[in-house]
Amino acid sequence: MKIGIPRALLYYYYSPFWKTFFEELGIEMVISPKTSKAILDKGIKESVPEICVPIKIFNGHVVTLLEKDVDYVLIPRMVSIKKGEFFCPKFMGLPDIVRHSIPNAEDKILYPQIKTNSDNLAKATDILQLAEPLGLSYSELKSALKKAGKEWARFNKICKKGYLIPEANKLMQEKLVKAAPRSGDITIGLLGYVYNVYDEFVSMNVYKRLQDLNVNLVTFEMIRNKDINKYLKKMPKRLFWTFSNKLMGAGHYLNNNPGIDGIIHLSAFVCGPDSMLGQVLESETQKTKKPFMTVRVDEHTGENHLITRIEAFADMIRNSKKKRRWA
Amino acid sequence: MKISFPYMGTTILYKKLLEILGHEVIMPPRPTRKTFDLGVKYSPEFACFPLKVITGTYIEALEKGAEVLVTSGGHGPCRAGFYHEVHERVLKNIGYDNEIIVFDALKDNFFKVLSSFFKIKANNSFAKVKEAIKTVYKMSYSLDKLEKEVTKRRAYEVTKGEFTTAWRKIKELYDNKVFTSEDVEKVELEAYELLNSIKIKEIPEQEKIRIGIVGEIYVVMEPSVNMEIEETLNSLGVEVERSQYLSEWIEFTLVPSRYSKSHEYEILKKADKWLEIGIGGHAKQSVGFIVDFYDRGFDGIIQLMPFGCLPELVAQSIIPKMSNELGIPVLSLSIDEQIGNANVQTRLEAFLDLVKSIKFEKQNKSNIISLQDIINRNRIANRTKEGIL
Numbered sequence: 001m002k003i004g005i006p007r008a009l010l011y012y013y014y015s016p017f018w019k020t021f022f023e024e025l026g027i028e029m030v031i032s033p034k035t036s037k038a039i040l041d042k043g044i045k046e047s048v049p050e051i052c053v054p055i056k057i058f059n060g061h062v063v064t065l066l067e068k069d070v071d072y073v074l075i076p077r078m079v080s081i082k083k084g085e086f087f088c089p090k091f092m093g094l095p096d097i098v099r100h101s102i103p104n105a106e107d108k109i110l111y112p113q114i115k116t117n118s119d120n121l122a123k124a125t126d127i128l129q130l131a132e133p134l135g136l137s138y139s140e141l142k143s144a145l146k147k148a149g150k151e152w153a154r155f156n157k158i159c160k161k162g163y164l165i166p167e168a169n170k171l172m173q174e175k176l177v178k179a180a181p182r183s184g185d186i187t188i189g190l191l192g193y194v195y196n197v198y199d200e201f202v203s204m205n206v207y208k209r210l211q212d213l214n215v216n217l218v219t220f221e222m223i224r225n226k227d228i229n230k231y232l233k234k235m236p237k238r239l240f241w242t243f244s245n246k247l248m249g250a251g252h253y254l255n256n257n258p259g260i261d262g263i264i265h266l267s268a269f270v271c272g273p274d275s276m277l278g279q280v281l282e283s284e285t286q287k288t289k290k291p292f293m294t295v296r297v298d299e300h301t302g303e304n305h306l307i308t309r310i311e312a313f314a315d316m317i318r319n320s321k322k323k324r325r326w327a
Numbered sequence: 328m329k330i331s332f333p334y335m336g337t338t339i340l341y342k343k344l345l346e347i348l349g350h351e352v353i354m355p356p357r358p359t360r361k362t363f364d365l366g367v368k369y370s371p372e373f374a375c376f377p378l379k380v381i382t383g384t385y386i387e388a389l390e391k392g393a394e395v396l397v398t399s400g401g402h403g404p405c406r407a408g409f410y411h412e413v414h415e416r417v418l419k420n421i422g423y424d425n426e427i428i429v430f431d432a433l434k435d436n437f438f439k440v441l442s443s444f445f446k447i448k449a450n451n452s453f454a455k456v457k458e459a460i461k462t463v464y465k466m467s468y469s470l471d472k473l474e475k476e477v478t479k480r481r482a483y484e485v486t487k488g489e490f491t492t493a494w495r496k497i498k499e500l501y502d503n504k505v506f507t508s509e510d511v512e513k514v515e516l517e518a519y520e521l522l523n524s525i526k527i528k529e530i531p532e533q534e535k536i537r538i539g540i541v542g543e544i545y546v547v548m549e550p551s552v553n554m555e556i557e558e559t560l561n562s563l564g565v566e567v568e569r570s571q572y573l574s575e576w577i578e579f580t581l582v583p584s585r586y587s588k589s590h591e592y593e594i595l596k597k598a599d600k601w602l603e604i605g606i607g608g609h610a611k612q613s614v615g616f617i618v619d620f621y622d623r624g625f626d627g628i629i630q631l632m633p634f635g636c637l638p639e640l641v642a643q644s645i646i647p648k649m650s651n652e653l654g655i656p657v658l659s660l661s662i663d664e665q666i667g668n669a670n671v672q673t674r675l676e677a678f679l680d681l682v683k684s685i686k687f688e689k690q691n692k693s694n695i696i697s698l699q700d701i702i703n704r705n706r707i708a709n710r711t712k713e714g715i716l
């Protein structure tokens with residue numbers, strides 16, 4: 001049996017979980033290749049034009065997997081991982097979008113509903129219902145779930161030590177992980193959904209380019225939940241969406257943290273939740289005079305333009321830091 | 328205190344409610360180009376269209392002297408629940424410090440609803456408030472019933488414009504003559520007389536075309552933002568019914584416990600096959616209503632959505648397959664400040680041609696059209712010059 005996993009959306013956040021889960025069950029996992037123009041085009045063909053790029057890309061990955069002769073494609077229905085909060089409507093409806101718009105997908109997707117109260121999916125018991133299609137026993141799944149939860153927790157812990165997700169993935173083999181070295185001369189908070197930040201095609205490698213500019217990066221995964229929630233609690237009404245809230249909380253934390261020299265908000269073009277988030281971040285950073293920049297990416301963004309902007313931003317921060325030092 | 332509110336649908340209802348409770352009401356002006364422009368100028372760039380229009384309306388109402396704004400928090404996990412936060416910020420930024428009172432759905436935030444309630448209740452007795460709600464509630468049902476008649480009969484009016492004038496008069500009647508819940512019946516009779524006096528063409532049943540409108544609540548309910556789509560369709564000779572009416576919305580906002588048992592429940596059940604869970608906004612209703620309109624023999628569906636509307640985009644992704652399987656043509660229209668009347672008119676006309684040809688071919692049983700044919704034609708109808716919708 002082969003299970004296809006689209007390398008898109010929350011794959012970046014949950015890959016250690018699913019990897020362990022299926023490994024434990026002895027099921028082969030086929031992960032779609034990195035996003036490319038060809039994958040995006042496949043997605044565009046099967047998506048309604050107005051929908052956001054991340055969903056188009058996701059559809060492209062699903063099509064790619066279906067072509068690869070997998071038995072099933074896993075598309076968890078992300079509903080909630082925190083009490084009172086939900087996912088963006090497109091996540092909640094994702095399996096339905098795929099079922100009804102991608103040819104031949106209807107019988108080939110597995111979509112356990114994720115409704116739990118923690119980022120760790122170990123207690124999302126709906127996953128156990130995969131036992132039947134996978135032809136395995138309930139108890140086998142149960143123990144795989146437990147193991148997957150453990151591994152994910154370890155991964156999450158590594159992130160919190162200051163590592164970006166791809167770095168944390170590489171460090172999973174290590175027994176002891178030290179706090180991330182900070183060799184850059186300035187530190188920038190990079191706020192964005194994992195599927196924008198870590199999809200090199202979408203983000204045009206923004207995070208690597210920033211690192212190449214000798215910038216230390218802080219992303220929401222590195223910030224302790226406690227710190228994220230501290231600021232969220234002060235808001236009269238939170239956003240409904242979990243990951244937008246995480247970014248919001250992280251944004252407040254970074255904004256009030258003197259060790260952070262500036263904040264970049266990376267956003268996909270037509271994203272509803274981000275429009276709200278962006279507005280709040282902008283007005284909050286104005287109050288603290290923290291340098292802030294929004295980078296919007298979509299299929300039309302020019303690479304050179306993007307590089308020029310982030311270089312200018314980093315330079316601006318460096319200069320003002322120098323001035324302050326001499327003042 | 329001088330109160331105003333967002334403009335959506337039959338606004339005299341909110342006016343009535345507040346007036347009965349003794350508040351001075353500043354009627355928000357009906358949204359116009361100017362409202363859109365104001366809204367677009369001051370709202371965050373990527374906010375949804377309804378939020379922008381409401382920003383514009385608020386500014387206009389405040390200019391007219393409103394002191395307090397009342398709104399419902401909207402329901403379901405979508406941005407609607409976040410509107411007033413953004414509005415407060417936006418208004419503050421341009422120098423208005425006015426309060427926005429929000430009625431969330433009761434089950435979401437009981438205490439906040441309670442405190443909002445007491446602000447609106449002012450010095451009225453509970454009995455009075457109850458009576459006010461009852462009156463408005465009854466009035467909304469009555470008006471919705473009448474509106475449905477209008478959008479049905481207007482398709483066949485002999486003299487153009489008569490029903491639109493009558494509908495305006497009816498709203499004035501309710502505004503001027505209803506003060507208690509008993510008044511509603513009397514005024515309703517009068518309204519029916521008015522409608523019955525208008526001459527209509529006799530059209531054989533099998534030639535009548537019925538279009539159902541589904542979609543996001545604000546653009547479905549507010550004619551000034553959907554370019555009077557119902558009136559336009561009527562003028563093209565087809566009957567129209569919407570998925571949302573004010574009475575249901577009021578029922579939800581004021582009497583949430585009844586909501587779960589309502590008609591809505593049936594509709595949601597019809598959507599299960601297509602959209603298994605509620606995903607926020609009105610997407611599941613939109614999907615359910617497509618099935619419902621189909622079951623009731625409607626000939627075509629129009630989905631209205633604000634540009635970029637998250638839940639409706641999910642519905643839109645599912646619709647092509649629904650349309651094919653049910654064999655009913657569906658046109659999706661996204662609405663924002665840039666949409667032009669002329670463009671919409673042409674697309675509606677093209678869509679109606681399609682609807683009619685499918686209907687008549689279906690009736691003509693000797694000539695059963697293939698599903699593939701409908702699919703192809705539907706695809707063409709949804710294609711604009713710039714590409715697919």
Ligand code: SF4
Nearest residue numbers: 052054088090271272
């Ligand atoms: S959060 Fe934004 S980018 Fe992500 S799926 Fe929803 S609309 Fe798309």
Ligand code: SF4
Nearest residue numbers: 375405407608636637
């Ligand atoms: S339902 Fe659509 S228009 Fe309403 S808040 Fe959500 S995205 Fe905006």
